Amino acid sequence: MTGRSLALYVARRLVALALLLIVVSFLVFTLLYIAPGSPEQVLLGTRPSSPDVIASLRAQFHLDEPFLEQYWIWLGGAVQLDFGESIRTGRSVVSSLGERVGVTLYLGVYAFVVALVAGLPLGILAAVRKRSVVDRTVVGVSVLGVSAPAFVTGVFLLYVFAVALGWFPSYGAGEGFTDRFWHLTLPAAALALTAMALIVKLTRTAMIGALDQDYVAFARARGVSAHRVIVRHALRNALVPIITAAGLVLTIVLTGAVLVEQTFALPGLGTLLVESVTNKDLPMLQGVAMVLATLIVVVNLLVDILYAAVDPRIRFGRGSS
Amino acid sequence: MFQLSHEELTRRQVLRRAGVGAAVLTLPGWLAACGGGDGRDPAAAPNAAGAPVDVATSEAEIPLLTWSLGDAPPGLDIATGFVANGVAAMTLGLESLVTLDDQLAVQPMLAESWSQPDAKTYVYRLRSGVTFWDGSPLTAEDVAYSLGRHIDPDVGSQLGGYYVNVRDIRATGDGEVTVRMTTPDPLFKYVPVFSFVTQKAHSEKLGKKLGAPGPTINVMGTGPYRYTQFSAERGITVERNEDYWGAKPAVAKAELRFIANPQTNLLAARSGEIDGRFEFPAQQAKDWDRLEGFAASYAPGMRVIFLSFDMDAEPWSDLHVRKAIAHCCDREGYVKAFLGGHGATASVVVSPAQWGALASPEEVEAMYAKYPQYPFDVERAKAELAQSAHADGFSATILVPDAYPEVQRALVSLGQTLKQLSIRLEVKTITQNEWLAHVYGHEDMALTFLTLGPDYPDPANFPAILFPSAAAAKNNFNTANFKNPEVDDLLAQQAGTTDDAARVRAIDQMLQITSEELPYFPLWFQDSSMAIVEENVLPTFDSLYYYKPWLAQVRARA
Numbered sequence: 001m002t003g004r005s006l007a008l009y010v011a012r013r014l015v016a017l018a019l020l021l022i023v024v025s026f027l028v029f030t031l032l033y034i035a036p037g038s039p040e041q042v043l044l045g046t047r048p049s050s051p052d053v054i055a056s057l058r059a060q061f062h063l064d065e066p067f068l069e070q071y072w073i074w075l076g077g078a079v080q081l082d083f084g085e086s087i088r089t090g091r092s093v094v095s096s097l098g099e100r101v102g103v104t105l106y107l108g109v110y111a112f113v114v115a116l117v118a119g120l121p122l123g124i125l126a127a128v129r130k131r132s133v134v135d136r137t138v139v140g141v142s143v144l145g146v147s148a149p150a151f152v153t154g155v156f157l158l159y160v161f162a163v164a165l166g167w168f169p170s171y172g173a174g175e176g177f178t179d180r181f182w183h184l185t186l187p188a189a190a191l192a193l194t195a196m197a198l199i200v201k202l203t204r205t206a207m208i209g210a211l212d213q214d215y216v217a218f219a220r221a222r223g224v225s226a227h228r229v230i231v232r233h234a235l236r237n238a239l240v241p242i243i244t245a246a247g248l249v250l251t252i253v254l255t256g257a258v259l260v261e262q263t264f265a266l267p268g269l270g271t272l273l274v275e276s277v278t279n280k281d282l283p284m285l286q287g288v289a290m291v292l293a294t295l296i297v298v299v300n301l302l303v304d305i306l307y308a309a310v311d312p313r314i315r316f317g318r319g320s321s
Numbered sequence: 322m323f324q325l326s327h328e329e330l331t332r333r334q335v336l337r338r339a340g341v342g343a344a345v346l347t348l349p350g351w352l353a354a355c356g357g358g359d360g361r362d363p364a365a366a367p368n369a370a371g372a373p374v375d376v377a378t379s380e381a382e383i384p385l386l387t388w389s390l391g392d393a394p395p396g397l398d399i400a401t402g403f404v405a406n407g408v409a410a411m412t413l414g415l416e417s418l419v420t421l422d423d424q425l426a427v428q429p430m431l432a433e434s435w436s437q438p439d440a441k442t443y444v445y446r447l448r449s450g451v452t453f454w455d456g457s458p459l460t461a462e463d464v465a466y467s468l469g470r471h472i473d474p475d476v477g478s479q480l481g482g483y484y485v486n487v488r489d490i491r492a493t494g495d496g497e498v499t500v501r502m503t504t505p506d507p508l509f510k511y512v513p514v515f516s517f518v519t520q521k522a523h524s525e526k527l528g529k530k531l532g533a534p535g536p537t538i539n540v541m542g543t544g545p546y547r548y549t550q551f552s553a554e555r556g557i558t559v560e561r562n563e564d565y566w567g568a569k570p571a572v573a574k575a576e577l578r579f580i581a582n583p584q585t586n587l588l589a590a591r592s593g594e595i596d597g598r599f600e601f602p603a604q605q606a607k608d609w610d611r612l613e614g615f616a617a618s619y620a621p622g623m624r625v626i627f628l629s630f631d632m633d634a635e636p637w638s639d640l641h642v643r644k645a646i647a648h649c650c651d652r653e654g655y656v657k658a659f660l661g662g663h664g665a666t667a668s669v670v671v672s673p674a675q676w677g678a679l680a681s682p683e684e685v686e687a688m689y690a691k692y693p694q695y696p697f698d699v700e701r702a703k704a705e706l707a708q709s710a711h712a713d714g715f716s717a718t719i720l721v722p723d724a725y726p727e728v729q730r731a732l733v734s735l736g737q738t739l740k741q742l743s744i745r746l747e748v749k750t751i752t753q754n755e756w757l758a759h760v761y762g763h764e765d766m767a768l769t770f771l772t773l774g775p776d777y778p779d780p781a782n783f784p785a786i787l788f789p790s791a792a793a794a795k796n797n798f799n800t801a802n803f804k805n806p807e808v809d810d811l812l813a814q815q816a817g818t819t820d821d822a823a824r825v826r827a828i829d830q831m832l833q834i835t836s837e838e839l840p841y842f843p844l845w846f847q848d849s850s851m852a853i854v855e856e857n858v859l860p861t862f863d864s865l866y867y868y869k870p871w872l873a874q875v876r877a878r879a
Contacts, residue, residue, distance in 0.1 A: 035754065036752075036754055036755040036758040036759075037752070037753075037754025037755060037757050037758040038757075038758065038761070041754070041757040041758065041761050042753075042754060042757065043479055044479060044482070045757070046757075046760065046771070046772070046773055046774075046786075046798060047403070047479075047482060047776060048482040048483065048776070048785070048786050049481065049482035049796070050481060050482050050485045051796070052474065052481065052485070053477065053478070053479075053481035053482050054796055056474050056477035056481070057477050059477075060477050085529070088395045089395040089396050089401070089402070089533060089534075090395075090396065090398075090401050090529050090533065091396075091530070091533045091534070091535075095535070096553065099534075099552070099553050099554055100553065100554070103554065155584055155585075155588075158585065158588050159588060162588060162592050163588050163591045163592045166592060169592075169594060170585065170588045170589045170592050170594055171578065171580050171585050171589050171594065172555075172556075172578065172580075173554060173555075175555065262581060262582050263582055263584070263585060264585065265578070265579060265580040265581060265582060265585050265589075267393070267553050267554040267555075267579065271581075275392070275393070278753070278754070280754060
């Protein structure tokens with residue numbers, strides 16, 4: 001792989017990202033536009049108001065402009081990285097996002113690491129001990145993990161570890177790195193449980209495939225140690241599907257965060273997303289959608305680049321991705 | 322230590338209200354009562370009945386109180402953040418011209434007195450010696466600016482609806498603010514209660530950032546607490562303002578946390594991480610009642626849950642149909658089964674508590690006794706329906722937002738009863754926004770579920786929203802399309818006078834007419850709830866707690 005082909009590849013993907021963001025923003029905008037309710041109704045509720053108040057609020061948020069005009073106003077600001085102001089709080093969307101993105105990233109990375117650190121060895125173990133009790137137990141537990149929604153496991157973990165045992169705090173995100181680590185352990189565990197199942201299943205399948213290969217049999221015949229066979233020969237070759245799974249895991253973690261953040265009262269993007277949808281806060285919702293879409297695309301790009309590092313046969317030419 | 326059960330508390334509160342016949346003030350009496358400006362301690366609101374609290378409290382300092390505020394409020398500016406939990410956060414640090422006491426009568430706060438030279442003018446005299454947190458004195462300019470924002474079209478204040486009759490607000494002298502109205506509006510006297518005063522210079526400098534969360538504190542007030550942190554991430558922290566003009570509160574520091582999920586709130590309380598919260602859901606009442614180390618209390622609420630019948634559309638335009646449905650509502654059963662008893666059945670849309678200081682509990686009771694009651698009686702319902710043009714029954718759909726599970730259950734139960742009358746009622750769950758769009762849109766209102774929360778303790782609050790013929794239109798809430806010239810006239814009469822007795826008569830009459838014609842059928846009034854650690858008490862808790870400086874009123878239990 002040459003540096004030039006990599007740069008070209010990344011550039012192409014970034015252009016695709018820009019196009020994708022436009023499509024996503026238009027879809028989000030349209031969906032919220034056609035959803036019933038109007039921001040000024042949400043702001044005023046069933047309190048007495050007057051035509052003047054309603055007109056003034058509608059003018060403030062450009063609600064009387066035609067549909068495409070409203071989108072155009074938003075897009076015009078967005079290309080200059082001005083995402084406007086939240087309808088609900090009147091604050092700049094960018095600063096609200098900046099305040100929230102840290103918690104979600106921390107939670108996402110934490111959950112991802114937990115899922116990987118727990119899921120990878122368990123998947124390998126299940127593959128090596130194929131069709132044994134160990135295998136069935138690991139697979140069984142992971143099926144349970146993927147089936148139980150994160151907000152249910154969240155409440156369960158809260159009850160056991162925060163209330164009954166009192167080891168962890170039951171809400172909030174904490175301040176500073178260590179305090180936050182402490183606060184986010186239970187939410188990360190709840191999220192990781194779902195994601196882990198995917199890693200276990202994919203690692204197991206990929207490893208079983210790799211362990212059946214002739215080169216593994218030859219390595220064993222040459223008397224290579226079991227540890228070396230598993231890590232150097234089998235795992236390295238099973239990594240491509242596992243890395244693909246890692247990309248998916250991130251998506252699971254980000255969507256799961258919406259529910260887990262609610263359960264643990266974490267002020268992250270998930271909570272913000274829910275608040276924005278409930279309040280028909282279009283500028284804020286667009287901002288959150290843009291950040292999440294960018295995160296997912298960038299991580300998948302990193303995953304694709306990682307492929308080449310793991311498997312030198314993969315090239316960034318035309319027709320590959 | 323003696324335990325406080327909720328039945329006891331509610332009964333006591335009722336008794337307390339009952340003992341307040343003396344609080345019925347006619348206009349001259351009201352002016353006399355306000356003219357004093359005794360510099361009284363707003364933290365310990367006096368009680369006309371003589372007993373300020375229900376439990377023995379001590380003066381002991383409470384170093385830290387951690388409170389769950391539910392959702393994160395939008396900000397600390399009332400113009401853009403008029404929601405109950407936002408107001409509950411604002412009352413800690415911000416003050417208004419007047420406040421409410423135990424009997425929900427208007428009492429001095431930043432204004433030491435006020436007068437009404439004529440029906441269209443309010444003159445407020447400011448308390449002297451009040452300073453903002455930066456040490457600068459409170460001026461009439463600050464007050465005129467803070468209230469004036471709500472009539473400024475550029476601000477687009479959410480309070481604008483309460484200021485529609487205001488012509489202008491001006492500083493008319495040293496420490497004097499005058500509000501001039503275009504038409505008399507007896508309800509306006511309550512509006513300053515939630516029109517918080519901030520420093521003009523500081524607020525103007527902040528512009529749209531006023532009250533916003535962030536690394537700096539974007540609000541400057543005069544209250545018993547100053548904000549030391551307001552972040553969407555970490556919550557709100559307040560510390561006692563040692564230069565406060567009034568009495569020193571017992572709580573030195575408080576942390577307000579944003580925990581939306583009801584289950585998480587309960588678990589956080591159980592693990593000792595929060596000391597209390599307001600307004601837990603009715604389905605959770607039993608859990609909070611049983612929670613060790615906490616005392617849950619319930620105050621008679623003014624929020625009304627009711628049905629509206631579209632009087633312009635069949636079959637609802639038929640009075641017999643409306644009466645038949647009314648007789649099928651087992652209101653007592655609903656309150657018992659779906660609210661855990663934490664509510665009161667309603668006979669009219671105005672709760673007895675909302676009469677505030679306008680009429681005594683005895684007067685209110687006498688009036689309410691003569692309104693038609695429509696007891697739960699399927700046989701009478703059948704008889705009513707037989708007299709209607711729809712004796713063979715019909716089908717109907719009612720929309721209920723997902724935020725009201727107890728209402729859904731009650732209406733499903735009503736649907737079961739209605740089957741006996743061959744009326745098929747489908748209860749459809751929708752989102753809050755869909756429901757608001759339906760109510761604002763004012764199309765095909767048919768049978769609609771509605772709920773209104775109190776804006777102020779005055780019985781005209783809901784009638785002024787629901788009854789005017791002119792409000793039977795888009796963006797207004799006469800969802801029943803109820804048009805009655807006599808009621809319109811009564812509404813105008815009570816709005817045009819400041820004579821309390823005349824207002825009581827007019828409101829009584831319109832409640833009588835509407836409970837006979839039945840455009841709306843009330844189901845229940847929802848109690849307000851609060852849970853607080855047993856070591857502490859909030860003696861002044863009632864259903865309008867968020868309008869009061871509640872944190873300054875928290876005391877240690879003796």
